[in-house]
Amino acid sequence: MIKPFKYSQVPFPIALILGVSVLLAAGAVLHLLWGAFVRGRSPATGGDLAQSAPVSAPTLPSPSVFLKSENEPTQGISNLFHSAYVDRALLKLAEQKAMQEAALKTAKEKAAQAAVNHVAAKPPPKILLAGTPAAKPAPPPVRFSFQGVIRTADDQVLALLSASPSGRSAPFAEGEQCHGATVTNLTAARVDLILKDGSVRGVSRGIPEAISKELLHDP
Numbered sequence: 001m002i003k004p005f006k007y008s009q010v011p012f013p014i015a016l017i018l019g020v021s022v023l024l025a026a027g028a029v030l031h032l033l034w035g036a037f038v039r040g041r042s043p044a045t046g047g048d049l050a051q052s053a054p055v056s057a058p059t060l061p062s063p064s065v066f067l068k069s070e071n072e073p074t075q076g077i078s079n080l081f082h083s084a085y086v087d088r089a090l091l092k093l094a095e096q097k098a099m100q101e102a103a104l105k106t107a108k109e110k111a112a113q114a115a116v117n118h119v120a121a122k123p124p125p126k127i128l129l130a131g132t133p134a135a136k137p138a139p140p141p142v143r144f145s146f147q148g149v150i151r152t153a154d155d156q157v158l159a160l161l162s163a164s165p166s167g168r169s170a171p172f173a174e175g176e177q178c179h180g181a182t183v184t185n186l187t188a189a190r191v192d193l194i195l196k197d198g199s200v201r202g203v204s205r206g207i208p209e210a211i212s213k214e215l216l217h218d219p
Helices: 012-041 083-121
Strands: 142-151 157-163 169-172 181-184 190-194 200-204 209-211
Touching: 142 169, 142 190, 142 200, 200 209
Parallel strands: none
Antiparallel strands: 142 157, 142 209, 157 169, 181 190, 190 200
16 A cells, blocks of 8 residues: 655745845846846957047137237226225215215304304393382282181080291181181181181181282281
């Protein structure tokens, strides 16, 4: 009895290596074949195929080019030290200096004219005539201050008032004069003063009231 032949299974890593080797060998063979094909189609090169090209000598310009015609105008030389350039520069500087001097002269003339106009427009000082009495300053006003009320033993109510410049406080009953003003309408918070022209001026407690001396009676 003949036993059937059994192939042994190749491991996967060995099979992978064998496959890669086969592919590399096939690529190398194709590369060699392609190189031989390209070399067979390229044209042959060698010393026998080289051809000499004709060489032409450069033509020299005619000597007449370097000759200058007598009628040809002389070209200007752009040189900083050339006499024509220096003359133009000096002329330009002289013109600028003349313009600056003219402007300075004009400014001075305007300033002098403005000063003359200012002096002419200024009014002359006022001269007081001899013997003219000077105006007397107005006298300072009298300041009245109400400090409150005072009740006496006989049940009389008095206003405690003070007036500048003395500043002394004194009690005043209604109808009495306090530094040229008549006291009236006395309350705990306010008192009225009748002035020389008949007008009434109220003085609140703790708030001074300034009254001109012209509105007060002579003390």
